[in-house]
Amino acid sequence: MKVFSYQVINIDHEQQLLLAFICYEDQPIMTSVYYRHIDGTSIQYNGDILFEVTSLQEEPLITPDNFSMNVPNTFRWAAYHNNQKVLDISAQVDTPYCFGLAAGFVSSYAWQGEFYDQPLVGRGYLEYIDRR
Numbered sequence: 001m002k003v004f005s006y007q008v009i010n011i012d013h014e015q016q017l018l019l020a021f022i023c024y025e026d027q028p029i030m031t032s033v034y035y036r037h038i039d040g041t042s043i044q045y046n047g048d049i050l051f052e053v054t055s056l057q058e059e060p061l062i063t064p065d066n067f068s069m070n071v072p073n074t075f076r077w078a079a080y081h082n083n084q085k086v087l088d089i090s091a092q093v094d095t096p097y098c099f100g101l102a103a104g105f106v107s108s109y110a111w112q113g114e115f116y117d118q119p120l121v122g123r124g125y126l127e128y129i130d131r132r
Contacts, residue, residue: 001022003021004102005127009123011115013038015037016036017034025132028051033086045086047079047081049078053075054076054090055072056072057071057093061097063103069131071105072126074090074091075091076113085114093107093126094109101127104131105127107126107128109126110123
């Protein structure tokens, strides 16, 4: 694994999305979005999933083992389920990154976009490792 990201988005007080991306070299090997509801409903979206880092922080971060790591400033997610677009969001990291997830960093972000064609805004939690 060279790139790993795990993210959590609360849609509201009852719905949540779990987003995962794993890449080896420049080849994604897993890009997934999972939905869960407080009532126990759980769905793994089965269509195309896109995670795209659209810009990086101006300066790379340095890990305790002296590795220089580029981390996202902005990114987007899009997901389809049963041939329907269910998610299309853009995000902006707005909290300083903190080292502490295995060999990477955690932060949080503001996002805006659509979930099942409903315009929404919210916050997300981000874990990110890039050891390329």
